[in-house]
Amino acid sequence: MFSAGAESLLHQAREIQDEELKKFCSRISKLLQAEDLGPDTLDSLQRLFLIISATKYNRRLEKTCVDLLQATLGMAACPEQLQVLCAAILREMSPSDSLSLVWDHTQNSRQLSLVASVLFAQTRPPCSASGWLTGCAMLASSKGSRTPAASSPRPGPGSLGPSTHPRLSFPQPGPITEVDGAVATDFFTVLSTGHRFTEDQWLNVQAFSMLRAWLLHSGPEGLGILDTDDRSEQEGSTLSVISATSSAGRLLPPRERLREVAFEYCQRLIEQSNRRALRKGDSDLQKACLVEAVLVLDVLCRQDPSFLYRSLSCLKTLHGRVRGDPASVRVLLPLARFFLSHGEAAAVDSEAVYQHLFTRIPLEQFHSPMLAFEFVQFCRDNLHLFGGHLGTLRLSFPNLFKFLAWNSPPLTSEFVALLPALVDAGTALEMLHALLDLPCLTAVLDLQLRSLPASSERPLWDTSLRAPSCLEAFRDPKFQGLFQYLLRPKASGATERLVPLYQLLQPMAGCARVAQCAEAVPTLLQTFFSAVTQVADGALINQLALLLLGRSDSLYPAPGYAARVHSVLSSQFLALCTLKPSLVVELARDLLEFLGSVNGLRSRASLVTSVVSPQGGHCADDHTDEAGLPEPRPDPQVPGRGGREASWLSWGRDVASEVFPSRCLEMMAAAQGLSVAVKDEDPDSESSHQLHAQQGGCGSHLHPGHGAADPAEDAQCGPVCAHTQHGGVQPPISPRCQHGPAPGLAHGQPAGGEGGRPPAGMKGQRPGTPVQMKRVRESWERRQGPGWAWHPQRPMGLAPAHPLGFVSEPFSPRQR
Amino acid sequence: MVHAFLIHTLRAPNTEDTGLCRVLYSCVFGAEKSPDDPRPHGAERDRLLRKEQILAVARQVESMCRLQQQASGRPPMDLQPQSSDEQVPLHEAPRGAFRLAAENPFQEPRTVVWLGVFSLGFALVLDAHENLLLAEGTLRLLARLLLDHLRLLAPGTNLLLRADRIEGILTRFLPHGQLLFLNDQFVQGLEKELSAAWPR
Numbered sequence A: 001m002f003s004a005g006a007e008s009l010l011h012q013a014r015e016i017q018d019e020e021l022k023k024f025c026s027r028i029s030k031l032l033q034a035e036d037l038g039p040d041t042l043d044s045l046q047r048l049f050l051i052i053s054a055t056k057y058n059r060r061l062e063k064t065c066v067d068l069l070q071a072t073l074g075m076a077a078c079p080e081q082l083q084v085l086c087a088a089i090l091r092e093m094s095p096s097d098s099l100s101l102v103w104d105h106t107q108n109s110r111q112l113s114l115v116a117s118v119l120f121a122q123t124r125p126p127c128s129a130s131g132w133l134t135g136c137a138m139l140a141s142s143k144g145s146r147t148p149a150a151s152s153p154r155p156g157p158g159s160l161g162p163s164t165h166p167r168l169s170f171p172q173p174g175p176i177t178e179v180d181g182a183v184a185t186d187f188f189t190v191l192s193t194g195h196r197f198t199e200d201q202w203l204n205v206q207a208f209s210m211l212r213a214w215l216l217h218s219g220p221e222g223l224g225i226l227d228t229d230d231r232s233e234q235e236g237s238t239l240s241v242i243s244a245t246s247s248a249g250r251l252l253p254p255r256e257r258l259r260e261v262a263f264e265y266c267q268r269l270i271e272q273s274n275r276r277a278l279r280k281g282d283s284d285l286q287k288a289c290l291v292e293a294v295l296v297l298d299v300l301c302r303q304d305p306s307f308l309y310r311s312l313s314c315l316k317t318l319h320g321r322v323r324g325d326p327a328s329v330r331v332l333l334p335l336a337r338f339f340l341s342h343g344e345a346a347a348v349d350s351e352a353v354y355q356h357l358f359t360r361i362p363l364e365q366f367h368s369p370m371l372a373f374e375f376v377q378f379c380r381d382n383l384h385l386f387g388g389h390l391g392t393l394r395l396s397f398p399n400l401f402k403f404l405a406w407n408s409p410p411l412t413s414e415f416v417a418l419l420p421a422l423v424d425a426g427t428a429l430e431m432l433h434a435l436l437d438l439p440c441l442t443a444v445l446d447l448q449l450r451s452l453p454a455s456s457e458r459p460l461w462d463t464s465l466r467a468p469s470c471l472e473a474f475r476d477p478k479f480q481g482l483f484q485y486l487l488r489p490k491a492s493g494a495t496e497r498l499v500p501l502y503q504l505l506q507p508m509a510g511c512a513r514v515a516q517c518a519e520a521v522p523t524l525l526q527t528f529f530s531a532v533t534q535v536a537d538g539a540l541i542n543q544l545a546l547l548l549l550g551r552s553d554s555l556y557p558a559p560g561y562a563a564r565v566h567s568v569l570s571s572q573f574l575a576l577c578t579l580k581p582s583l584v585v586e587l588a589r590d591l592l593e594f595l596g597s598v599n600g601l602r603s604r605a606s607l608v609t610s611v612v613s614p615q616g617g618h619c620a621d622d623h624t625d626e627a628g629l630p631e632p633r634p635d636p637q638v639p640g641r642g643g644r645e646a647s648w649l650s651w652g653r654d655v656a657s658e659v660f661p662s663r664c665l666e667m668m669a670a671a672q673g674l675s676v677a678v679k680d681e682d683p684d685s686e687s688s689h690q691l692h693a694q695q696g697g698c699g700s701h702l703h704p705g706h707g708a709a710d711p712a713e714d715a716q717c718g719p720v721c722a723h724t725q726h727g728g729v730q731p732p733i734s735p736r737c738q739h740g741p742a743p744g745l746a747h748g749q750p751a752g753g754e755g756g757r758p759p760a761g762m763k764g765q766r767p768g769t770p771v772q773m774k775r776v777r778e779s780w781e782r783r784q785g786p787g788w789a790w791h792p793q794r795p796m797g798l799a800p801a802h803p804l805g806f807v808s809e810p811f812s813p814r815q816r
Numbered sequence B: 001m002v003h004a005f006l007i008h009t010l011r012a013p014n015t016e017d018t019g020l021c022r023v024l025y026s027c028v029f030g031a032e033k034s035p036d037d038p039r040p041h042g043a044e045r046d047r048l049l050r051k052e053q054i055l056a057v058a059r060q061v062e063s064m065c066r067l068q069q070q071a072s073g074r075p076p077m078d079l080q081p082q083s084s085d086e087q088v089p090l091h092e093a094p095r096g097a098f099r100l101a102a103e104n105p106f107q108e109p110r111t112v113v114w115l116g117v118f119s120l121g122f123a124l125v126l127d128a129h130e131n132l133l134l135a136e137g138t139l140r141l142l143a144r145l146l147l148d149h150l151r152l153l154a155p156g157t158n159l160l161l162r163a164d165r166i167e168g169i170l171t172r173f174l175p176h177g178q179l180l181f182l183n184d185q186f187v188q189g190l191e192k193e194l195s196a197a198w199p200r
Helices: A002-015 A019-034 A039-054 A064-072 A080-092 A109-122 A128-142 A199-218 A230-243 A253-272 A278-301 A307-324 A326-342 A349-360 A361-365 A369-381 A385-397 A397-406 A408-422 A425-436 A436-452 A470-474 A479-484 A499-504 A511-534 A538-551 A562-579 A587-598 A603-616 A641-658 A663-681 A687-693 A719-723 A746-747 A770-784 B042-072 B130-148 B165-172 B184-197
Strands: B004-007 B024-028 B096-100 B110-117 B121-125
Touching: A002 A039, A019 A064, A039 A080, A039 A397, A039 B165, A064 A080, A064 A109, A064 A511, A080 B165, A128 A538, A128 A641, A199 A278, A199 A719, A199 B024, A230 B184, A253 A278, A253 A307, A278 A307, A278 A326, A278 A603, A278 B130, A278 B184, A307 A326, A326 A361, A326 A385, A326 A397, A326 B184, A349 A397, A349 A425, A361 A397, A361 A719, A369 A385, A369 A397, A369 A408, A385 A408, A397 A408, A397 A425, A397 A511, A408 A511, A408 B096, A425 A436, A425 A538, A436 A470, A436 A479, A436 A499, A436 A511, A470 A479, A470 A499, A479 A499, A499 A719, A499 B121, A511 A538, A511 A562, A511 B042, A538 A562, A538 A587, A562 A603, A562 B024, A641 A746, A641 B184, A663 B184, A687 B096, B004 B042, B004 B130, B024 B042, B024 B165, B042 B096, B042 B121, B096 B130, B130 B165
Parallel strands: none
Antiparallel strands: B004 B024, B004 B121, B096 B110, B110 B121
């Protein structure tokens, strides 16, 4: 369909040189001048169209050629193929200053229409008027372009009304039927069929197609370009026929008459849509007509509330009919909008409508891309109408997330716009869990589709993936509770740990749809946090901080997902701390537990860094605020502070280059601040005694007064051991330090607590070797110059002014 | 109202990214309010902008289609249909919709409805609050008419030099970008007219 030959053709059209184009135009000019309207001209014009349209840059055509194109367009005898090509070429050139088309009353309707199409591209009418002008052009073009009929009514809204009843207007070649084959007994509409259609029927179709735009433009909110007098005159003349034959027999002003006709037309369509269409195309059209009818009724009721009570009963009946029909689900959305707009005025209880809409539909139809888009658009565009039902919308976020989990590429931006409205303090924690679990939800939705009877010919799930074990797990009663929780339609107020599901569903973690969802989550998390911080009080902020730390090692194992999420969570954690600085104090114990329990440190480096860096920012030397909490402010009174920081950073870089990736460096350096402060809490704690009792190469160093210990030796001990050096007993953070191999992290530090200890329990790191540590120390000392020793020491200025007693510098090499 | 209709190439997913997304045909119905531009080459710039807007839509549609195909696990699209008489089941073809925010790339917010048929993408750029059911139906109809009347399934044919026929279809079934409520009977009648004006 698009072959190499076509690619070459496109290339040639783009690359044609001006000289060659000039010659080509001359050739065309000659053909047109000679009024040669045969195949050569057709072929040449097709090529010219391609040349003009293939490039985004302007092509200069000779004025003669342009004039001839315009003239050919106006020729009465010109075949349609050539006329459309001339118009298309002129349109493709637009906007251009070289066109000078004329709207000439002598042109036939097809020509008028083509000229209009060029003019619309050329001029820049205001958007609101373009539709109106389009309508006029269309109707003008249709007049006389179809099968000629005797004295057709003037085009316009008048074509809609009962005067187009077949028996009253024109002789018909056969009866008019409904879409189910029954003979029609009421006026003609777009859902009426016949053996052939006539001029007025064609106008009827066009008029209804433009009806909503007309109503909007003629209403108080419309930006009609006609002044009131002109509009009334036009409406009056076209409707004068109608008003005379109106079944209601009343004479109304034109605008009101238009609305009355529109109302009757919509009611007729709603009735006609209840018939079982014989053809698929007509069945599809019925649903489109229902949507349009409801939209038109909505406009009418807004313009004239007297239509409200007349519309309600038929729309309530319609709602009852379509809610049971999955094929008509998209009609529910304009209906819901109607009830949102007008339900209160009509004292209608719409709660049942929304319950059904938000509870059932997403569960059953999340996989339909068009419905998903329309549903989310409905939520987004009608937020201002939800009023008291906003709570229903908010509680339904688990169901709304199903659309997102299944169709993330087109819906991510929609949800970025919608999410702030869904965020609520009461459900924030549950929502955050749900966002983090979106990729898992995608996998579960796939399983759900596999396990249900197929609703369409083509399978809706990922056909490239077979996951028999996952399907088994989905059907296993043991896990029903967890699956049902994930698939819940509404916020439940409770959270469930879904870790067992992550393992069970691991085979599906790599599938494309899950990956697409996983890519969207970071953006949604950012949006969530922006919104939740507007409504969260102090307690909720604390809970959010703990939640995001807690979930950091509890994520569905989609490839790359954890890394992306950690990156967002770490920056959001810092943001929460900035928003509420007392968070680190209030959650101190929890934060320490987090650090103590950190497994696979490398993978969560960013998060750990963000946890400890706020602590590092609180210095015991700093001033405290009125509440006695530290203010993270540089303290110029601490001498040599800048130098110490520089030294620390330099040391840190050395270590990193030798032993650890840079992320771990940041984390480790920051962690030093944390552990120093913690040790101050209880130098005589049990853990310190345990430390003293420890054997295996560490004990020999565990006494005060130890001098400039060789860190290389210390490196063989656990992190705790490495720092129980000169400057006093440095108890570990937690007794866990005596377990297992020492995290290598610790061994990057100077022995003896300068800058404190890395948190105990940091497992899984390869310890730095003695040789490496010696190299680092030597390089560091070289850099510092004479007088600087690698000497473990308590940082200067440390005073346990508050429970944590953090310091800004992790360590201070003591100058000899 | 339809602001624009376009046909563009769709490259198969999971293949080497050779070549670019090509817009094979586009028709813009009416002009957007352009930003105030007192510079003398305003008209040319408007045209350039319009072309770039259409290309941006084509690329976005291609991306959405590819992602949908990947997500459904279908094998890379057959670039050529099996036979030229094959009835393409358009109801099963990949399709979707997405919104374009204001000034990205159009001045006003727009909605795009798209349909993928083998290696061709068809898209309608709509005003923000259109009847999407009608738009979807119209797009399917246009795709079917183009496939039939241009014999796009036959090997070796292309639509680059068939603009007249495309224009003929559009003037009847989407005149000036107006979506029409056409039942089957009307569609057949208009098709007969088309075939009379453009014998195959």
